[in-house]
Amino acid sequence: MTLRAAAQAVRDNAYAPYSNFKVGAAIQTSTGAVFVGCNVExxxxxxxxxxxxxAIAAMVAAGEIRIECAYVIADSPDPVPPCGGCRQKLAEFAAKDARVTLATLDGTERHTTIKDLLPGAFGADHMDRA
Structure with a gap:
């Protein structure tokens, strides 16, 4: 199953009774495992x-901590980027050059990276006091 197919399938399970805006995400780790998540209002x-x-919580619960790429899909006219908090969460577990694909249900895709989604991200190196 492709990341797109995984994200699209889990999107159907989203619990969005207030906004009716369902989002699905699939992440692939450095071992090739795929984890999915949907929004829950x-x-x-x-x-x-x-x-x-x-998706990140499922990945960590399975004992993995390295995202190689991510795919996010929503029913919108243009691909929807992750919110600021999720950009930081993705940056915690992915290299700056990790690929992120943002997509719509009609097949429109925008390809980006963690670095482009969150330039100047706060990272563990900021906490180094040495």
């Missing part, structure tokens, strides 16, 4: 979970 609106965060 909550009536207490900021308490929901983004698709990218769900």
């Amino acid at each position: 909550n009536v207490a609106y900021p308490e929901g979970t983004c698709a990218e965060a769900g």
Whole structure:
């Protein structure tokens, strides 16, 4: 199954009764494993979970910590980029040159990288006091 197919399939499971904006994400790790996530809304609106965060949580729960590439899909006129928080989450587990594909259901894709999504990202090296 391709990353696109995995992201599109999990998108169907999204719980989005308030916005009706379903998002699916699939990430592939350095071992080739694929993990998926979908957005899960909550009536207490900021308490929901983004698709990218769900995929990352599944990856970490399985004992993996390195994202090689990611695919995010939504039913929108243009490819939707991850929110700021998810950009930081992706940057935590991926190299700056890791590929990220943003897509629509009609097949439009935009290819980018972690570095382009989050230039100047805060990283572990910022915490080095030596």
